[in-house]
Amino acid sequence: MEKRVRLRFAPSPTGGLHMGGVRTALFSYLFAKKHGGDFVLRIEDTDQTRYVNGAEEYIINSLKWCGIEPNEGVGFGDGPYAPYRQSERKELGIYKKYADQLLASGHAYIAFDTSEELDEMRKRLEAAKVVAPQYNAVTRQNMRNSLTLPENEVKKLIESGLPYVVRLKVPRNEEIRFHDIIRGWVTVNSSQVDDKVLLKSDGMPTYHLAHIVDDIEMKISHAVRGEEWLPSAPSHILIYRYLGLEHDMPKLAHLPLILKPDGNGKLSKRDKSGLPMFPLDWFDERTGEKYVGYRESGFTPDAFINMLALLGWNPGDNREIMSKEELISNFSFERVNKSGAKFDPEKTKWFNQQYLRMKTDEQLADAVIPLLEAKGIHKEKAFVVEFCRLIKEKAHFITEFFDLGSYFFISPNSYDEKVMTKKWNHESKELFTKLAVKFESISNWDSQTLHDCFQTAQTEIGKLDMQVLRVLTTGVAGGAQLFDLLALLGKEEVIARLNASLSIL
RNA sequence: GGCCCGUUCGUCUAGGGGUUAGGACGCAUCCCUUUCACGGAUGAAACACGGGUUCGAUUCCCGUACGGGCUACCA
Numbered sequence: 329m330e331k332r333v334r335l336r337f338a339p340s341p342t343g344g345l346h347m348g349g350v351r352t353a354l355f356s357y358l359f360a361k362k363h364g365g366d367f368v369l370r371i372e373d374t375d376q377t378r379y380v381n382g383a384e385e386y387i388i389n390s391l392k393w394c395g396i397e398p399n400e401g402v403g404f405g406d407g408p409y410a411p412y413r414q415s416e417r418k419e420l421g422i423y424k425k426y427a428d429q430l431l432a433s434g435h436a437y438i439a440f441d442t443s444e445e446l447d448e449m450r451k452r453l454e455a456a457k458v459v460a461p462q463y464n465a466v467t468r469q470n471m472r473n474s475l476t477l478p479e480n481e482v483k484k485l486i487e488s489g490l491p492y493v494v495r496l497k498v499p500r501n502e503e504i505r506f507h508d509i510i511r512g513w514v515t516v517n518s519s520q521v522d523d524k525v526l527l528k529s530d531g532m533p534t535y536h537l538a539h540i541v542d543d544i545e546m547k548i549s550h551a552v553r554g555e556e557w558l559p560s561a562p563s564h565i566l567i568y569r570y571l572g573l574e575h576d577m578p579k580l581a582h583l584p585l586i587l588k589p590d591g592n593g594k595l596s597k598r599d600k601s602g603l604p605m606f607p608l609d610w611f612d613e614r615t616g617e618k619y620v621g622y623r624e625s626g627f628t629p630d631a632f633i634n635m636l637a638l639l640g641w642n643p644g645d646n647r648e649i650m651s652k653e654e655l656i657s658n659f660s661f662e663r664v665n666k667s668g669a670k671f672d673p674e675k676t677k678w679f680n681q682q683y684l685r686m687k688t689d690e691q692l693a694d695a696v697i698p699l700l701e702a703k704g705i706h707k708e709k710a711f712v713v714e715f716c717r718l719i720k721e722k723a724h725f726i727t728e729f730f731d732l733g734s735y736f737f738i739s740p741n742s743y744d745e746k747v748m749t750k751k752w753n754h755e756s757k758e759l760f761t762k763l764a765v766k767f768e769s770i771s772n773w774d775s776q777t778l779h780d781c782f783q784t785a786q787t788e789i790g791k792l793d794m795q796v797l798r799v800l801t802t803g804v805a806g807g808a809q810l811f812d813l814l815a816l817l818g819k820e821e822v823i824a825r826l827n828a829s830l831s832i833l
Numbered sequence: 834g835g836c837c838c839g840u841u842c843g844u845c846u847a848g849g850g851g852u853u854a855g856g857a858c859g860c861a862u863c864c865c866u867u868u869c870a871c872g873g874a875u876g877a878a879a880c881a882c883g884g885g886u887u888c889g890a891u892u893c894c895c896g897u898a899c900g901g902g903c904u905a906c907c908a
Contacts, residue, residue, distance in 0.1 A: 340908050375907055443906075459834045460904055493906055511838070520836050520904095528906040535908050559837055559903040582838085585901070589844080592900065638857095642846060646856045665846080667839050668901060675845065675858040685871095721871050786867095794868035806869050813869090 331549045333365025337391075337398065338539060340372040341383035344610030344619060345390045346597050347671075348554065348586045351636045355583060356552045357396040358637070358659035365549070369401030370542060371413045374532045381613060390607040394629050395652060409546040414538050423533035426541050426571060427494045427526050435570035436526060439463075439473035440485055440492045462522035465500035491529035496536075496567060498523050504562040509550075509581040509661040516562040524563045536560065540567050543578050550661075551578040555668070556594075558582045581661050584640045585668040594668070601673040607632065626725030631683040635676050639669045649682050677724045684723060692716035695726045703730065705737050714816050718808035733808060736816065739825055740803025743833070747805045751796050757830060760800060762789045764826045767819070775815040782811070800829045 335356040339349055360367040369391065371384055388403035400407035411417055418424075430436035441449075446463070449471065453461035461467070468475060473495070474482045486492065502518040526537040533541070543551055561580060568577040586595045597605050597619060608621035622632045634650055643650070643658040650658070684692070693712040700707065707715075719733040730737075766785045770777055786792050798810050801822055807813065814822050 338908095342908070372908065378907065439906095441906095446906085460836075462904075491906090495906095514837075516837070522904085525906045530906080532906090534906070539908095554902090555838070556902055557908090561837095584839080587901075594901075638845070640845090644847075646847075648845095648857060665839095669846090670844060672844050672858065678858055718870095722869085782867095792867085796868090798868050804869095808869065810868050 332547070333360055333363040334368065334547055334549050335360045335365065335552060336368040336370050336401070336543070336546065336548050338370040338372050338542075339387055340375065340378070340535075341380060341387065342375070342378040343380050343383055343612060344597070344606045344608075345383075345387045346595075346605050347607065347622075347636065348595060350390065350394060350396075350607055350632075351586065351639060352552060352554060352583060353391060354394070354396050354633060354636055355581075355641070355659070355661075355664070356550070357398075358656050359550065359552070359661065361656045362659050366400055366407075367396075367398045368407070368409075368546060368548070369398040369404055369412065370546070371402045372535060372538065373413060373415045374418070374528075374535065374538050376415070376530070376532070386608065386610060393623055394607055394633055396633070414533070414542065417538075417542065418532055422545065423527065423537055423541055424531075427533070427537060430496070430526065430567075430570055431494060433570060435497050435566075436494050437468075437474045437497050438482060438486070438492050439468075439471060439495050439523075439525075440477075440490055441471050441473070445472065463495065464498060464519070464522050468495075468523060493525045493529050494527035495523040495525055496563065496570075498563070498566060504565055506561060506565045506580065508558075508561075509579055510584075510664050511558075511582060511666055514558070514561070518562070518566070521562050521566070524560075526567075536563055536567065540564055540571075540573075540577075544568075544571075544573055544576060548578045550581060552581045552583065552661075555582045555585050581664070584665055586639055587668045587670045589671050589673055595671050599671075601671065603671075603673045603676055624727075626727030627680050628683045628726075631680040634683075635679040639671065640665050649679075681724045684720060684726065687720075689713045689717040689720070692720060692726065692729075696729050699727065699730060700737070705730075707737070711816065714812075718812055718816070722808075735802035735804060735807065736813070739821075739828065740801070743803050743829060744799045744805040747795055747799050748833075751793050752833065755790075756796065757833060759790055759792055760796070760826070761830055763792060763797070764823060764830065767826070768823055770819065773815060773819040775809075775811040778811040778814050800833075801825045 337353040337356055339345060357367045369388070373379055384402065391397055398404045401412040406412060427436060431438070449463075449467060450461040453467065463471070470476070477485070498521045499518050503515055504518055504521070505513060505515045507513055524536050525534050527533055561582070565574070568574045587593065588595050588599060589601045595605065599605055604620045604622045604625050606619045606621045607623060609624045610619040610621065611617075612619070623629070630652065633652060634655070637650070637655050638648060641659070641664045644663055690713055693709060693716050696716055697709070697712055700712065715733060715736050716729065719729055722732050723729055763782070763785055766781055767778075770781055782792065782797070794810060795805065798807065799805060801814060801817070
């Protein structure tokens with residue numbers, strides 16, 4: 329009988345959730361939903377020294393905004409496997425139980441080495457030309473642990489309160505083979521694997537132990553994480569094996585990394601591409617650094633998610649714009665690429681533009697109105713709806729609307745020089761003054777009438793340049809469709825602007 | 834350095850033993866347009882290299898190069 333599909337997103341609250349993490353969550357969510365399974369949020373806060381205030385809430389809010397909501401876990405209603413915070417689970421003694429089991433079966437041991445002693449060991453090995461110093465089957469023989477110390481001595485040291493860690497006893501030379509849904513079979517020799525710390529001296533488990541214990545206890549069917557975890561997967565296989573749980577372990581999927589748009593390396597939280605790296609604004613109170621979010625930059629969550637989904641995955645055909653439902657029904661790990669994908673800021677903008685165009689003018693207006701009001705501009709809804717209709721084809725982001733069409737709200741105080749030097753001559757003033765008079769006689773002030781009026785006026789007063797009219801009324805060389813724009817501005821305003829510009833020029 | 838993973842247009846990618854190697858973003862040109870755009874059409878642009886295997890490799894295998902990741906009592 330197949331296991332119920334259950335995937336978890338398990339970030340550590342050490343800062344804002346960056347878009348790579350969002351993608352990991354997204355892929356897990358898509359797979360879970362596709363198979364009618366569960367999506368769980370677990371908080372891996374086993375490192376107290378790196379805990380950042382507000383990070384947990386940020387993670388929860390980000391997932392909500394993105395529309396990839398867990399149905400179980402921290403912030404989303406506890407399910408049958410509560411608690412979902414590792415620090416709380418530690419209090420229950422869950423991890424220690426498993427560590428004790430490994431200790432009892434001889435697959436783990438106790439080590440008393442201080443960090444100074446570990447440093448010394450590494451230096452010694454480096455001096456002896458060992459390229460990758462590690463605590464392993466060879467080096468542990470020279471360290472202070474329960475394998476080198478007599479039993480009663482170990483007991484005495486523990487009782488004396490000396491801090492110690494529990495380490496995994498990795499065999500010296502053994503092939504470790506495991507299967508990854510995305511990459512296929514991967515083989516590593518255990519000589520490359522170090523004796524990972526399982527339980528830290530403060531009693532907290534490390535990630536290595538904790539995620540395994542929780543994945544088992546929470547009946548997780550698929551463990552999805554970034555490629556940076558691939559090298560530690562062999563350790564994890566060993567832990568499952570020694571716990572007698574190798575057949576119950578989740579299937580593994582290591583996602584390719586998201587790379588920087590220019591140059592090389594993985595995408596960092598600071599990138600010069602001009603686009604955000606975080607879903608929402610994030611302020612790190614430790615460093616005082618601010619990071620802008622996709623939400624605040626005018627992205628819609630659908631566009632953000634769509635773009636992220638296609639970074640390393642594709643449906644197998646040419647489709648690119650897909651709703652969340654379509655992403656769910658088409659998703660599979662088999663179609664996830666193995667190689668890293670460079671983040672493409674231009675295409676990301678394009679995605680948002682596509683989603684912007686799917687919105688009605690009414691919806692756009694609802695989003696734009698608060699942005700205008702923040703600038704102290706108060707206009708009736710109908711005006712803003714029409715404004716959105718005229719400006720949307722030029723915009724990539726909702727936040728650009730004002731900048732792209734500020735002349736709808738503010739009279740010009742300067743006139744595009746390029747256009748004026750090229751097209752304005754000694755006759756122009758007279759011609760456009762006559763046009764203004766014609767405009768004044770219009771009683772039915774709409775786009776079509778303005779257009780007709782402009783055309784017929786030319787037969788009487790002479791050739792008129794449309795772009796000049798544009799500059800005279802808006803100040804800028806480009807913008808929304810001219811007569812629509814003038815229609816919306818209204819007769820009074822247009823005449824006033826025309827008179828103002830003609831008196832200056 | 835060692836180990837692991839990877840490599841199709843600039844970027845995201847489809848494909849897969851015999852194809853004119855397909856799409857998208859971006860770019861260029863043209864059409865539409867008395868403004869501004871949208872739109873439409875067209876174009877430039879890729880299988881990292883070297884050996885095999887094969888009648889035939891971009892596709893399979895092995896090397897090399899290059900790129901990335903990991904190498905903590907961090908996740």
